[in-house]
Amino acid sequence: MPVDASEALLCWYAVDKRRLPWRAEGGARPDPYRVWLSEIMLQQTTVATVRPYFERFTTRWPTVAALAAAEEGEVMAAWAGLGYYARARNLLACARLVAAEHGGRFPDDEASLRSLPGIGVYSAAAIAAIAFGRRAVPVDGNVERVLSRLYAVKEPLPAARSKIRALADAMIPDPGAGDFAQAMMDLGSAICTPRSPDCGRCPLRAWCAAFAEGDPEGYPIKAPKAARPHRTGTAYWLEHDGKVLLVRRPARGLLGGMLGLPEIEPAAIAWQEAGAVDHVFTHFALTMRLLCAEIEGQPEGRHGETWSPVDRLGDAGLPTLFAKLAARGLAWREKGKAPAPVRQGTIA
Numbered sequence: 001m002p003v004d005a006s007e008a009l010l011c012w013y014a015v016d017k018r019r020l021p022w023r024a025e026g027g028a029r030p031d032p033y034r035v036w037l038s039e040i041m042l043q044q045t046t047v048a049t050v051r052p053y054f055e056r057f058t059t060r061w062p063t064v065a066a067l068a069a070a071e072e073g074e075v076m077a078a079w080a081g082l083g084y085y086a087r088a089r090n091l092l093a094c095a096r097l098v099a100a101e102h103g104g105r106f107p108d109d110e111a112s113l114r115s116l117p118g119i120g121v122y123s124a125a126a127i128a129a130i131a132f133g134r135r136a137v138p139v140d141g142n143v144e145r146v147l148s149r150l151y152a153v154k155e156p157l158p159a160a161r162s163k164i165r166a167l168a169d170a171m172i173p174d175p176g177a178g179d180f181a182q183a184m185m186d187l188g189s190a191i192c193t194p195r196s197p198d199c200g201r202c203p204l205r206a207w208c209a210a211f212a213e214g215d216p217e218g219y220p221i222k223a224p225k226a227a228r229p230h231r232t233g234t235a236y237w238l239e240h241d242g243k244v245l246l247v248r249r250p251a252r253g254l255l256g257g258m259l260g261l262p263e264i265e266p267a268a269i270a271w272q273e274a275g276a277v278d279h280v281f282t283h284f285a286l287t288m289r290l291l292c293a294e295i296e297g298q299p300e301g302r303h304g305e306t307w308s309p310v311d312r313l314g315d316a317g318l319p320t321l322f323a324k325l326a327a328r329g330l331a332w333r334e335k336g337k338a339p340a341p342v343r344q345g346t347i348a
């Protein structure tokens with residue numbers, strides 16, 4: 001059964017695969033740099049979101065050597081909006097390591113790929129299979145869903161992961177591992193979707209146990225989730241002479257290395273409320289309140305601080321949380337801000 005199902009999947013993929021800028025056409029092997037870049041960008045992000053970022057990155061930095069030579073600030077700004085910013089720092093660290101220690105060529109096996117910054121188990125398997133045709137099993141949420149339905153896996157996730165990995169491994173054709181991995185990704189995203197899977201068009205329907213049971217949406221079975229904690233915070237929009245104060249965040253920690261609005265009161269002045277925004281990170285949800293003020297007199301700059309022209313804030317590369325807050329700051333300004341009196345006459 002697995003061999004026939006794999007062949008049916010590959011036949012479907014040959015005709016119906018998605019045309020994606022990081023994929024090669026006509027049976028050619030794709031460029032490992034483009035495969036690696038797409039896999040890192042696609043972690044926790046959709047294809048539609050990644051596509052324009054991928055086009056911009058590969059136009060600006062067409063090779064791993066070109067990316068390795070880029071400034072960190074440029075790469076972080078180009079990444080802004082894709083989220084999970086540790087990925088951007090690891091991306092650059094990985095490019096520099098490949099350029100410096102591997103002669104600008106990515107290693108072609110899973111173990112060596114996993115030793116590079118930012119390449120985990122899934123990405124190493126995906127790059128090894130797609131870029132180098134290695135027999136590897138990249139199992140993500142899409143593949144877990146397809147396989148748990150195909151075999152009607154009764155154990156809940158995440159405990160069922162090792163079983164699903166073994167089921168995937170048994171299906172991998174050799175040669176054809178790269179196409180098989182991408183076919184699974186495409187099937188999970190286009191046909192075997194979380195809700196309302198399109199079983200009528202599915203090449204695996206003849207082998208699918210969940211379809212035979214009449215309950216594809218009942219799979220995968222999931223263990224109950226712990227509630228996501230909720231945190232609160234305050235950010236400050238401090239304006240002076242058409243510019244707003246931004247701070248470079250510490251390299252380690254949340255949104256590390258990115259520019260953002262200050263979260264420590266930057267001046268002892270009267271602040272005005274400008275509402276709050278909600279943002280969900282992987283491990284917690286955040287509600288951040290925004291306080292706004294305009295200050296007269298040139299404040300002294302401190303290390304890591306920069307004054308960005310308000311009308312060019314779109315070029316500053318703010319991550320999504322701070323872009324949302326900046327939109328509130330701009331709305332506050334539109335409503336007619338009033339210069340705030342300085343309580344102690346100095347920046348705090």
Ligand code: SF4
Nearest residue numbers: 192199202205208216
């Ligand atoms: S038949 Fe339906 S449930 Fe089964 S793999 Fe195909 S789309 Fe998914």
